[in-house]
Amino acid sequence: MNQPNNQPDFLPNIHKWASLIIAAVYSETGEFLGFVFVFDPNKNDPRHKLPGGRKKPIHIDKNSPSETARREMGEETGLWFPLEIFKEFTEIREWRTFPEKHWLFTYIIKVKESEIIGMNSDEPGNEDEIPGYYTLAQTKKLVKNDKFLSVHYKKILAAVKLKLL
Numbered sequence: 001m002n003q004p005n006n007q008p009d010f011l012p013n014i015h016k017w018a019s020l021i022i023a024a025v026y027s028e029t030g031e032f033l034g035f036v037f038v039f040d041p042n043k044n045d046p047r048h049k050l051p052g053g054r055k056k057p058i059h060i061d062k063n064s065p066s067e068t069a070r071r072e073m074g075e076e077t078g079l080w081f082p083l084e085i086f087k088e089f090t091e092i093r094e095w096r097t098f099p100e101k102h103w104l105f106t107y108i109i110k111v112k113e114s115e116i117i118g119m120n121s122d123e124p125g126n127e128d129e130i131p132g133y134y135t136l137a138q139t140k141k142l143v144k145n146d147k148f149l150s151v152h153y154k155k156i157l158a159a160v161k162l163k164l165l
Contacts, residue, residue: 016102019069020052022089022156023077024110024165025133032165033113034135035156037148038076042128048142049149050156051076051131054102065105073109075125078118085109092158106155108164 023036037048053072055065066086074080089106096104119131134142139156142148159165 016055016100017065017068017105018052018054018096018102019065019072019105019107020050020152020155021069021073021086022050022106022108022159022165023073023079024108025113025116026110027113032136034133035139036077036079036111036116036119036131037134037139037142038129038131040127040129047147047149048132048134050106050152051129065103066107069105069107071125075123076121076129077116077131078120078123078126079111079116079131081109081111081115085111089155089159089164091162092155108159110165 025033025035027033036051038051039048040046051073052069053076055068056071066083066088069086070081070083073086086107086109089108092106094104096102113133116133119133121128121130139148143150143153156165
């Protein structure tokens with residue numbers, strides 16, 4: 001399989017992508033506390049996962065995977081953060097061929113616990129996903145009980161391994 005060359009965040013010549021967000025939550029003093037995940041009860045095999053989704057038409061997402069990440073985070077969790085805090089995790093950018101050919105971008109955002117108080121599922125664009133804050137212990141339990149999407153958990157592990165969280 002030929003993989004396209006890695007592209008910068010602005011991709012005028014690439015038309016299909018999806019963006020995931022690793023939303024790491026920290027205390028006001030900088031201590032790592034956990035993550036923001038979403039749960040979609042309407043899936044055939046529902047599991048917790050990272051917020052994220054596919055690019056929308058050009059008039060909504062312009063030409064930026066980071067704008068897709070910001071929109072998906074806002075729609076799925078009710079948490080709207082400035083675009084500048086979405087940092088691409090370039091080491092795990094990948095070209096996917098299923099269900100269709102597209103780039104998968106992963107972004108890391110670091111937010112304070114006080115910034116997730118308004119989390120909700122009432123935003124226009126939310127497709128019945130339920131957002132939640134999970135401590136590291138709760139995350140481990142979700143993974144152990146096969147209640148977390150494994151391909152998303154691997155992205156968290158890669159970020160931890162590279163000391164990005």
